[in-house]
Amino acid sequence: MLKHSLLALLFAAATFMSHAEETDTASDANTAYIIDNLYTFMHSGASKNYRIIGSVDAGTKLTQLSAEENGFIKVLDDKEREGWVESKFVTKSAGIHQQYRTLSAEMASMQEQLRQAQIELPQLQEQNQTLTDQNTALSEQITKLKNTLDAERTQKQQAGAKEKRQLLTYGGAIAFIGLFLGIILTIVLSRRKRYDGWA
Numbered sequence: 508m509l510k511h512s513l514l515a516l517l518f519a520a521a522t523f524m525s526h527a528e529e530t531d532t533a534s535d536a537n538t539a540y541i542i543d544n545l546y547t548f549m550h551s552g553a554s555k556n557y558r559i560i561g562s563v564d565a566g567t568k569l570t571q572l573s574a575e576e577n578g579f580i581k582v583l584d585d586k587e588r589e590g591w592v593e594s595k596f597v598t599k600s601a602g603i604h605q606q607y608r609t610l611s612a613e614m615a616s617m618q619e620q621l622r623q624a625q626i627e628l629p630q631l632q633e634q635n636q637t638l639t640d641q642n643t644a645l646s647e648q649i650t651k652l653k654n655t656l657d658a659e660r661t662q663k664q665q666a667g668a669k670e671k672r673q674l675l676t677y678g679g680a681i682a683f684i685g686l687f688l689g690i691i692l693t694i695v696l697s698r699r700k701r702y703d704g705w706a
Contacts, residue, residue: 539569539582539597549590553579560590566608569597 546564550557553576563569563584572589573581579591 537571539571542596542598547592547596549592553577553591
């Protein structure tokens with residue numbers, strides 16, 4: 508059971524890693540990210556001439572609020588700040604940093620599931636053993652009942668055969684007695700007729 512759980516978790520992790528970028532991109536059309544390996548400044552307007560509000564780290568997830576204007580895009584960052592960043596530093600694909608954070612959260616969830624599975628494993632094994640014992644006991648009861656049923660069926664068949672033999676015997680005896688009485692009556696009546704004739 509534990510082996511199957513581990514395989515399922517590993518398969519889910521591999522599937523998630525291979526499709527992480529597609530999932531993030533398809534989730535929201537306005538989602539964007541700062542490209543990896545740099546940080547960029549956020550300005551209060553669509554130009555470098557505007558005041559710098561702050562910096563945005565590489566891989567930060569953004570919400571795009573406007574179309575490109577003068578090489579800048581208006582965004583909302585993870586700190587709820589609205590500002591403008593250079594469009595060349597923005598991508599629709601999740602960077603390595605974002606994928607790492609997402610995968611770390613997913614891995615933590617899987618580890619928790621694995622821990623829970625390890626806790627439940629002894630209980631499941633005990634339940635499995637109980638069910639196996641119950642199945643064995645039921646199988647033995649079924650076998651006993653089947654043997655009893657077969658014995659009763661055999662006894663009924665033997666009793667039926669015995670009854671048939673008795674009926675045949677009684678019928679033969681009655682037929683023989685009837686025949687015997689018929690012969691005796693015939694002889695007696697024929698003798699009477701002779702005696703009556705002499706008189």
